[in-house]
Amino acid sequence: MGAGHRHQLYLPGDSVVHRLPPQCKLLAVFAFALVVVATPRERFWAFAVYALLLAGVVMMARVPLPYVLRRMVIEVPFVLFAFFIPVIGLGERTTVLGLSLSVPGLWAAWNILAKATLGVVASILLAATTEPRTILLGAQRLRLPGLLVQIAMFMLRYMDVILDEMRRMRVARESRGFVARDLRHVPVIARSAGALFIRSYERGERVHLAMLSRGYDGQMPIIHDMSASVRQWGTALALPAVALATWGLTW
Amino acid sequence: MGTDVVNSLEVRQLAYAYPDGTQALFGVDLSIARGERVALLGPNGAGKTTLVMHLNGILTAGHGSVSVAGTPVRKDTLKEIRQRVGLVFQDPDDQLFMPTVRDDVAFGPANAGLRGAELDRVVEDALERVGMLAAADRPPHHLSFGQRRRVAVATVLAMAPEILVLDEPSSNLDPAARRELAEILRSLDVTVLMVTHDLPYALELCERSLILSGGVIAADGPTRELLADSELLAEHRLELPYGFAIPAV
Amino acid sequence: MGTDVVNSLEVRQLAYAYPDGTQALFGVDLSIARGERVALLGPNGAGKTTLVMHLNGILTAGHGSVSVAGTPVRKDTLKEIRQRVGLVFQDPDDQLFMPTVRDDVAFGPANAGLRGAELDRVVEDALERVGMLAAADRPPHHLSFGQRRRVAVATVLAMAPEILVLDEPSSNLDPAARRELAEILRSLDVTVLMVTHDLPYALELCERSLILSGGVIAADGPTRELLADSELLAEHRLELPYGFAIPAV
Amino acid sequence: MHVPDGFFNAATSVSAGVVAAAGVAVCLRGARRELDDRTAPMAGLVAAFIFAVQMLNFPVAAGTSGHLLGGALAAILVGPYTGVLCMAVVLLVQGVFFADGGLTALGVNITIMGIVTVLVGWGVFRLVTGLARGKVVIAAFLAALISVPASALVFTLLFWIGGTAPIEIGAVAAAMGGVHLLIGLGEALITAATVGAVLAVRPDLVYGARGLARPLVLRGAEGESTTVGEPEPVAATRSLKPFLLGGVGVTLVLAGLVSFFASSSPDGLEAVAENEGFIERSSDHLFGGWALADYGDVGGIPVGVAGIIGVGLVLLIAGAVAYAARRRNEIKV
Ligand SMILES: Nc1ncnc2c1ncn2[C@@H]1O[C@H](COP(=O)(O)OP(=O)(O)OP(=O)(O)O)[C@@H](O)[C@H]1O
Ligand SMILES: Nc1ncnc2c1ncn2[C@@H]1O[C@H](COP(=O)(O)OP(=O)(O)OP(=O)(O)O)[C@@H](O)[C@H]1O
Ligand SMILES: [Mg+2]
């Protein structure tokens, strides 16, 4: 039960990046992604600088490189898609390793790969250095509507509840002699899955009511101060600012 | 039992059915005066938890009315009602939701506006009382069941409510904690309604008892008298435990 | 207490730490002979639940060993062990997961191969014993807490295990159900290990008791003698409740 | 179908962002009336559930990964407005926490997977329940089934307008449509099963089936019982007009904004094309050139036509829903 724990997304640490207020980091990442997307794809140098910038952040935040790489598997479908484009793409053709590939297709593939990868790494760094709950509080400070933030908070909580209920149900099944080995056992899982939704909901509902009965009125009480200083804004926004300058310089 | 105004809790003809159609309460009437400590007894499935959930507006009466210190429980009074009535749930997992024990206990007072050193003091005091101060920085879901129950009590104590409603607070507590809880409750100057299956505990702590059975109040009187009436008890699946005798006054 | 082979449960130097680093058991030794009924007493957080979870392999010993009727608890023996050891969890919500009470009680025996009329008979018999037959077709999560605890007991009774391990089975039960459970346990010819904070109940039901405190066994002996030693009890946050006197034999 | 950064040109991303923001704003206003003080927890649960369900990824022919969307389920459980919010939150969390779907593509993702699926799903659901009262589970099945290919179609349309890859759009449409019909079948099964299970034990949680409370019984001291009046039913049917108007408005804004941006700012592809001197081949305009030169036939239907048919279909369904809703209201009154 409870919120904010057990999210392996977040790597606790005490770096400059970790300590930045979440709203600064969020805005920085968004701005950075926008600059990246807006950069014309033939500016190879600009993309190289963007990658170096992110590498700098990785070092500053002391996020282990293998962790970043592991999380990048989320990209795989798009990598596949990107490799597919030159094959089915239109326009002028060129021959690489005996394959006839579309030149605009190659450009498109490079475009998607480069921009998607930079975006993914930026997001991974944000999530790795900021607790999920805090990211949401930051989003709220950036004027994301309160109701959305609340829904997202509850979503995180319920993900825990669902995982928790799933774990409880698995232990209960196993301790009564059940081991899911093959397809014949799918119906059992499916039957208990129906109960899972309602169980999770009702557990969450009771917790919500418990919160209400302790004076919750839709706003998490702010127990820790979250305001950002000008310096912190400056530190965070350095990333998109340098990126923007790079874009301008490689014009 | 005085006029309506001075009563801490006043329930009239309360009926309630759960969304799946199970009706749990069939017209409950009760009133509890300010400062009383009352035990709510009854068999499993009698509707005790359901009744208790109405007292701070967690469930909304299907029929009838509930009022707290003269204020009817309604949508627009809920906030005030919940400041006044502190409810300890039967299942501590329903009660604890923050990442650490300290945050969980701080949640209520922080909502009421406490901050800083004052907040810390209140939180540590409440944890101290239930003997869980050492676990303040652990996540509640990593505690033993009895430890979680104690923290659940602390979350409510920290809010200093006028009316304390406890749903089987002594279950899963070790014997010393059970006695300490009794001492805490006795030391507070609040109205207490306590659901329990532990009849000796009810006798020890509450002058008056109610028996809820089949969704209606079946008996209401001094605990000592009710517990002495073994026929009444048997009718409602209650009985004194082995080895227990009602002590002479 | 006989040789190792005949013992139902045999725990040697068992130590365990939870993944977050909290160590709960620090070398537990115990053995329980076939057919014995033993109470496991101790303060909140002593490690009782942790110990109990090792007895059918839900938790895996960090150090030391557990064996059940001579078979060591290991990955490859788990299936057999779980057929033999029936565990009633402290929290009934941990135990019940199917969409209806009937399905839930049928789950264990069905896994063991029972089918059709035979299965129905076993299920209804188990539900009858705990007085929950009328709720057979309701979803378990829509029952009251005490009703859920009873169903949890039924799910384990239906499996007819050789060894019954119960983690505070009497908490949240109404007094009549508490006594009925005692009668059920007395009527079964099985080995019983029961965790409880209810000392009179332990005395009523179990000849022998163990006190687990701080993750080690602090005392082991006839229940009557342990409960008479108020110094020992006080040392481990145990005490006899108000109004209770150990009855003469 | 989570679109990453760099998939659509900046103009399309920004326009879709504006559309998504507008849609979410409309829904924020509508949602407050849908679920009162339980909006947030219920929506949060549905969001978490959809998140879990979306983890089931199918590899799809064209190289993109397909998965269950959940828009119809969300709409049925919590109502259309809150449904859109749920989907938006799921996509937001996926984008920000899991790097699944680009941050700059958030608008595109919310529009395609949130607004479109919910709109179509809810429309079909109301249409079917309007025709055959009480057939909630069947309606849920159909709603989910249709919502998925509809969403894929809109994706194709958007990609046609502002995608960054010069591929055979006909192939994409065919692949997307075909595969998503299959995914839609899976989605339909899961949606119907979930709605069925919830309906069985907590009918009050299904937004599309509210208002079924039973009368209460009172027991007196002597065991005599009286039945008290039925609790007033929750108003289950409310005018859909604002929602539909909002939806149509969103669609129009989308079309308008995107084509405005797309046609006024050449994207990187065109720049390259100019530099490399093959402008003649790739043509000078995203619309004109591609539409004329490259649009093949899909099963005999030109893709442009297919797209228009698709949009028409969505509007038709929406219209029918509005009509059905009106009729039900009139009957009620
Ligand atoms: N969520 C629910 N949905 C439907 N029915 C419920 C729900 N919770 C409880 N009930 C039913 O309502 C009745 C009263 O339940 P309640 O929990 O109030 O009993 P209780 O007196 O607290 O019992 P216990 O002593 O076991 O805690 C029971 O018949 C129970 O099965
Ligand atoms: N999941 C967990 N993760 C970390 N620590 C835990 C976890 N569960 C229990 N503990 C800790 O392990 C110790 C033993 O807990 P256990 O649940 O075994 O106690 P118990 O004797 O059953 O207590 P109770 O009488 O309260 O049920 C306690 O200090 C507890 O805080
Ligand atoms: Mg109860």
Ligand SMILES: [Mg+2]
């Ligand atoms: Mg325990």
